[in-house]
Amino acid sequence: EIVMTQSPATLSVSPGERATLSCRASQSVSSNLGWYQQKPGQAPRLLIYGASTRATGIPARFSGSGSGTEFTLTISSLESEDFAVYYCQQYNNWWTFGQGTKVEIK
Amino acid sequence: QLQLQESGPGLVKPSETLSLTCTVSGGSISSNSFYWGWIRQPPGKGLEWIGSMYYSGSTYYNPSLKSRVTISVDTSKNQFSLKLSSVTAADTAVYYCARHSSAFFDYWGQGTLVTVSS
Numbered sequence: 001e002i003v004m005t006q007s008p009a010t011l012s013v014s015p016g017e018r019a020t021l022s023c024r025a026s027q028s029v030s031s032n033l034g035w036y037q038q039k040p041g042q043a044p045r046l047l048i049y050g051a052s053t054r055a056t057g058i059p060a061r062f063s064g065s066g067s068g069t070e071f072t073l074t075i076s077s078l079e080s081e082d083f084a085v086y087y088c089q090q091y092n093n094w095w096t097f098g099q100g101t102k103v104e105i106k
Numbered sequence: 107q108l109q110l111q112e113s114g115p116g117l118v119k120p121s122e123t124l125s126l127t128c129t130v131s132g133g134s135i136s137s138n139s140f141y142w143g144w145i146r147q148p149p150g151k152g153l154e155w156i157g158s159m160y161y162s163g164s165t166y167y168n169p170s171l172k173s174r175v176t177i178s179v180d181t182s183k184n185q186f187s188l189k190l191s192s193v194t195a196a197d198t199a200v201y202y203c204a205r206h207s208s209a210f211f212d213y214w215g216q217g218t219l220v221t222v223s224s
Binding site for chain 2: 001032034036042043044045046049050055087089091094095096097098099100
């Protein structure tokens with residue numbers, strides 16, 4: 001099983017600032033990685049797939065990068081609706097998720 | 107617009123079988139090249155893929171749950187179902203059904219909380 005490890009567990013950021021979230025795979029997943037946003041009481045929403053391709057309707061302030069075992073999700077300028085939990089997910093071998101990073105208001 | 111809706115008991119006793127159904131509307135469950143899967147999320151924790159069924163009928167299960175999981179489909183009702191046997195308190199979670207490709211999960215149900223307790 002490929003284990004996905006996200007850091008940090010919690011990120012405190014002020015509105016308008018940049019947020020950088022990390023995801024590491026226990027073995028290479030190539031670019032077979034997605035990012036999801038989850039708000040309380042809601043299902044996850046796909047943000048990024050293929051490590052760097054934004055899903056339909058996702059604002060340009062969300063960007064993804066990386067390949068192999070190291071990946072980054074960057075939110076360039078946080079807006080109020082971006083405070084949520086973010087999960088990475090690999091699909092190179094079955095489907096596994098990271099444990100999440102909570103982005104909270106500083 | 108594709109919509110998915112989970113249904114089933116919210117309370118299951120330890121050692122019994124958890125059974126959930128996902129009803130799909132706005133599209134056919136027999137659509138080419140899509141998987142129909144189940145994901146769960148224990149309270150305050152992360153997401154765990156449980157298993158999926160390909161449109162052709164092939165099933166794929168998380169190795170850690172494989173011995174207890176069965177996913178089946180009823181194409182006449184545009185539904186697919188999850189059975190998880192021998193449940194314990196560790197199986198308490200919000201259970202989501204979702205459509206996915208070989209890659210990402212793009213449509214999700216709203217989720218249903220299942221509590222395992224006597």
